Amino acid sequence: MLLSNKYTKYLNGNYIVSTDSTGVFLSKRCLRYDEELISEFPDSIDLKITNKCFWGCPYCHENSTPEGSSFNLSETINILDQLPHVPIEIAIGGGNILEVKKDAVELIKWMKERGLRPRITVNSKDLVLKYEDLSELINLIDVFGISIENLYLIDKIRDLSINNFKTAVFHVIAGIISPQDLFKLASEEYHSILILGYKQWGRALNTKIPDLKETRKVVKTIIENKSSYNCSALGFDNLAIEQLDIKNLVPKSLWKNIYLGDEGSHSMYIDAVERKFAITSRSPERTSWNDIKLLDYYDKINNRRKI
Numbered sequence: 001m002l003l004s005n006k007y008t009k010y011l012n013g014n015y016i017v018s019t020d021s022t023g024v025f026l027s028k029r030c031l032r033y034d035e036e037l038i039s040e041f042p043d044s045i046d047l048k049i050t051n052k053c054f055w056g057c058p059y060c061h062e063n064s065t066p067e068g069s070s071f072n073l074s075e076t077i078n079i080l081d082q083l084p085h086v087p088i089e090i091a092i093g094g095g096n097i098l099e100v101k102k103d104a105v106e107l108i109k110w111m112k113e114r115g116l117r118p119r120i121t122v123n124s125k126d127l128v129l130k131y132e133d134l135s136e137l138i139n140l141i142d143v144f145g146i147s148i149e150n151l152y153l154i155d156k157i158r159d160l161s162i163n164n165f166k167t168a169v170f171h172v173i174a175g176i177i178s179p180q181d182l183f184k185l186a187s188e189e190y191h192s193i194l195i196l197g198y199k200q201w202g203r204a205l206n207t208k209i210p211d212l213k214e215t216r217k218v219v220k221t222i223i224e225n226k227s228s229y230n231c232s233a234l235g236f237d238n239l240a241i242e243q244l245d246i247k248n249l250v251p252k253s254l255w256k257n258i259y260l261g262d263e264g265s266h267s268m269y270i271d272a273v274e275r276k277f278a279i280t281s282r283s284p285e286r287t288s289w290n291d292i293k294l295l296d297y298y299d300k301i302n303n304r305r306k307i
Helices: 072-078 097-114 125-131 130-139 154-159 179-187 213-224 238-243 252-258 292-302
Strands: 008-012 016-021 027-029 046-047 087-093 118-124 144-149 168-173 192-196 234-236 267-271 276-278
Touching: 016 118, 072 097, 087 097, 118 125, 118 130, 125 130, 125 154, 130 154, 144 234, 168 179, 179 192, 179 213, 192 267, 234 238, 234 276, 267 292
Parallel strands: 046 087, 046 267, 087 118, 118 144, 144 168, 168 192, 192 234
Antiparallel strands: 008 016, 016 027, 267 276
């Protein structure tokens, strides 16, 4: 149920979701004081639309390759059309979405017409080398992520007038980006930073999680002295929260207001290439979208009724 014609608030289950003008989550507030947040549909979805990518990152949790397969546009739209008409965040990724640019553009346009909030994540190397190809996608959305391993390309990204983009979020992986680069990224005038956990999945399966002690020290310093840093926001996915023990780095009074919930409690993953649902992209338990409707699957993973 939409509570604002400016797409800034909507009702999900027993709570109200508030967003800013770009659709970034600001808060979730229960209708009754101190109740547990219980959602009827996901507030956010990770959507994989291709497994094709030639970069060959050794830690790619999707195990993408140059020969990878891609999604079917009409089938994927039919699945997403089962969602309510509210600004649910859909993070579109792969693989490399440039490999399916034409269909990705059509998907994003449909999402916007439908009232959904599409996001994309692009590789920093693609941003520098293929900006003209990416610009059509970037110009369609309010927020986009830049996946970056180190600051090697940061000056070239700055040359693209990145600060003039509507909103950019630098995506870094704990243990891949060095603590020194993370510190510098937060210290200089950049946009928001999202720290992702190191996923032992895909090509990183059976690899050892890097030592994160120094990274955690940097994160602790940034949190404790946020007013001294220029990143507009610092966020974490659930895996990074666990690996970096973020809960013990923030005051208890603040934790309740900023934590958006356990995996699967307000989010889910859709692999449109394999046509499957999962709780997260690293979950081995997958369900074909031909066997269950999207909202029934979401209800199932939240254990509110038996399927």
